[in-house]
Amino acid sequence: MYKPVSVVMISALALAGCVGQDEGASVSTETGAGNPLIPQRSATASFFSSKEDEYQGKPIGMITELLLERRPGGFIVRVTGVADFPGPFDVRLVPIAGSEDTGTLAFRLMALQVEGPGAGTQAARTVTVAKWMSDKDLAPYRALRVEGLRNSQSVSR
Secondary structure: OHHHHHHHHHHHHHHHHHOOOOOOOOHHHHHOOOOOOOOOOOOOOOOOOOOOOOOOOEEOOEEEEEEEEEEOOEEEEEEEEEOOOOOOEEEEEEEOOOHHHHOEEEEEEEEEOOOOOOOOOHHHHEEEEEEEEEHHHHOOOOEEEEEOOOOEEEEEO
16 A cells, blocks of 8 residues: 555656756746846856946035044044935945055045936935945055045045
8 A cells, every 4th residue: 555655656746847848948038038127148248257337426516524433443434425416326435546646545426326407405415425444454545535526525544
């Protein structure tokens, strides 16, 4: 009694595992060709390469506050600015190349912004970003400068 039942159960499980997709057409060719929700990869991209897209942010209009807050082991650089358009997002402090030679570490405050009507409250256009920098990172520099589109602020250590 146990042998026939076990043989039937094992064969049923084995046959159920064989049922599936047709081997002729892959899933990517059936559903991924015209689907805008599935990102398209270039022919040169491979599974192991992680090439990031270049950041397309625009400079923030005005820098309103720059703080260098001392913490154990380093500093927190906190920058507040007001964008030209409401709703900026993905705010970053982008280092400016070539500023290291002057003894001042310079950044540009940038954000992704959708150009539209400039009418909006200042609160809707205000952004704040913070960056941790260790003592070792800031050791060669005497000052820190953050640039916006129309102004810049600096602080010395």
